Amino acid sequence: MSAVWPVARAAVRRRRVQTVVIGVVVLLSTTMIVVALGLLAASSGPFDRAYAKQSGSQLTASYDRSKVTDAQLTEAARSAAAVGGPFPQVTLDLAQPQMMGSLVAVGRADPGGAVDRLNVWKGRWATKPGEIVLNRNPTESSGRGKPQLNGTLSAGGQTLTIVGFAYSVSQSADAWVTPEQLNALHPTSTQMLYRFTHAATNAELTAGQKAVTAGLPSDALIGTQSYLALRALTAGQPNTFIPFLMVFGWLGLAVAVLIVANVVSGAVVAGFKHIGVLKSLGFTPTQVLTVYLGMVSIPAVVGCAGGVVLGNVLATSLLTRAFENYGAGGTSVPIWVDVVTLLGVPALVALSAFLPALKARSLSAAQAISAGSAPRAGRGLRVQRVLSGTRLPRSVSLGLGLPFARPGRTALTLAAVVLGVTSVTLAVGLGKSLTTYQTAASRAGAVDLAIFAGPNGSGPEGPGAPPGAKLTDAEDEAVLRSAPGVTSVAAMADLEMRLAGTQSDLRVSFYRGDFEQVGYRILAGRWFDGPGQVVVSERFLKQRGLAVGDTITLQSKGKSVRAQIVGKAMYNSGDEVLSNWATLALIAPDLRANIYEVNVKPGTDLDAVVKAVQAKDSGLQETEGQDAGTFVAVVLATVVLLTLMLGTVAALGVFNTVVLNTRERRRDLGMLKSIGMTPAQVTLMVVTSMIALGAVGGLLGIPVGIVAHRLVVPAMANGAQIELPDFMLEVYPAGLLALLVLAGIVISAAGAYFPARTAARTTIAEVLHNE
């Protein structure tokens, strides 16, 4: 073996270009694989670990205390594997600078128990009335402006001292006090925490819920929160990335394998003489095989190691970003991903080199030396003859014939281009699907004008604060409707509300007027048409395990309203609910609209509309409409980056082939130049040979890319917990398909140009005299 290493190392040095190509291609492919596998493995890992450690609640339920007793709940819960509670529960309204909104407080004597064992990570547990423990993630900022240990907060007419901070992975409450203290706060509901023997799916959880509520009054249960929904919420971002990262990763690895096979078979063909010399020196066939495997394994191992490092950095960054609010820790790439990649990728590369290296092994010394110097029989002769007789410029017709001279190499290169075009097609489709979705979901451009109206009578509260509206809500709506060119006005009021039985704060937007004109698309069910009705997003439903037709309880300012989900609309937020003015009247009948969404006739001067309405109510202010979400921008940027990486990898495959071809054909190129072929004609000939492949690769890669798009987009939508309308898949019009064929040509031309230029500059005398 001692003789093999220096020879393999020398082969690496001699083929610097191919060595760099292999290293870069393996590096990029490995990076994509590590990121994809890392996200796949880690996306649910932190949640599951933390849940197991805390024996988290698989179903958190809130019951109406006026309808069911603690004894009934305890009796009904016998079928559960483990139970926490009953605990008294109340939703408290807060009104202090650090903590606006509401707070769900639960009375618990201690943080332990069979279910939801709380992690008291700072201070201590509440042991007497007047004390409160807040639910806070240990990784969450606790700097200025946040409640501090030993600070106080006022809620329900009482002042409570913060004695500790605990964390519940089940998100069972915002705060805990002693049961005595909670009773003093007049609890309205009772919390039960359940774990079941079987709870891996929504169906099993539903069965468990049915069992523990059997025999209870039908309207006693006011809300539930499933751990599957919490996990889906946690893994939402990584699950969106995984499908396309996996596809890009495997595409990259496939291209890497093709390129390596191409490099080694090219090296064997070009190195016949070298092989013959090695064997005549006494190298055994296995040693020759080892030299050729070593030649590719060295850059492959280096590239793979670099890719693992880079992949870890990128994946950790994405995971940290995705889980930063989760606090379960351990959001790095699992070690097994690194080990599998470090062993698997070089093994795969070596395997792809094995067949051509076997050829080197099997050649006898005499065969190898004579094969290196004897004239070879031509290939693709019929094609060459036909092309010779065409009216095409000779450099073009010669170029078109070149791929037929090395059919095996051509097939490998074509496959690399096909995969490159597949990537571009997939990326373009993903980009269009995402932007189409984002435009529809964010209602970007759906409303011509958004007018803000502050509460009546409120004066300026500071520099830059908007003034209050001067007219009443009804008068302002009338003013807007009478403005020139206005075609529709939807009045909207926002209210922070709490979904009963959960820790979720929701923003409920109550509409009246022309709300069907403001860009929401109904995907299932219908718009609301009476009091106690809401429309929600797919994400809202998935995160809470609800469906159209279910009823939820919304709470605010000490009031509750039961509302039926009558429709599902297309928008991103899982924490936003749409409802109507009739429902608002049940909770806050005096609230006025704070936003008017206005549409106008085409060509209407929006500034003139704003001036006209401000002339009648100077308190009305134009405000900005909806903007695109940053998450989609991050996904799009990632897709563009990966496409560029894969396009580069495919172009490197072409580059490598052209380097091999032009090196093999140095003598031919020298001869062509000696009979008067200009450098430009040589470049044209070589680039043409690859452009033809690019065009074919484009035609083959487009359908593969469309199929990949059809698989990836639904998987991403599922991961992102959104409904997938058909229009998100119909993103390839004929004009775009024609343009995508160009992608193959561009990849090929980009990969071929530089080695073609180098070939065109070959010194003829040197080539022709070195026989």
Place this chain on the structure above:
Amino acid sequence: MTDDNGQAVVQLTAVRKEYGESAALDGVSLEIHAGEAVAVMGPSGSGKSTLLSMVAGLDRPTSGSVVVHGDDLGTLDEKGLALFRRRRIGMIFQFFNLLDDLSALDNVALAAQLTGTSAAHARKRALELFEELGIAGRRNTYPSQLSGGERQRVAVARALMNRPAILLADEPTGALDTRAGEQVMDLLLDLNQIGQTLLLVTHDQQLATRCASRVIDFVDGQIAGERSLERTA
């Protein structure tokens, strides 16, 4: 194929070519007139092939000037040199340098097609040359199926395709057996006798004495001597 004014077809003046620190040509001055057949002889590394490369415009001198058929090669860019080679010279190599993927006929037609001649016209002209050189029956054969002598005849046909001012031959019989070598010698002699200017680089004394009217001896990049010969043919 002759220079109408009787001037030199090739004129080298004080040509020096350096590769690194060594000089392959060292102050070579030389003239070749229309219709002449000149053989350059000398040991390996004496600069013969470098001289041929200078005349063919395949390489550029470090100093001095090379003028062929009125073209000062030092003033031409890469494209200009390519056009010069296309129109003014024909080259024959020791190892033929035919394209393996093209038939014999298409190898020859290629030279004309590069000038923009249509495929039909180029093939017609190539076929005429095949008939003149006695290889018309092998026109659709591929290089790997031809004998050495036949390959060299195809190479000669390709070199003559664009009616060059001078035919340059680098060891044209070096890779051939005796019989094939003699056939090629006869061919070159015939061409010269109908007016084709020839510049041969060779180790082969027999080729030189049979085909050349003048022999230039090269040693260490310099002209060591010059002889006029009575052809033995």
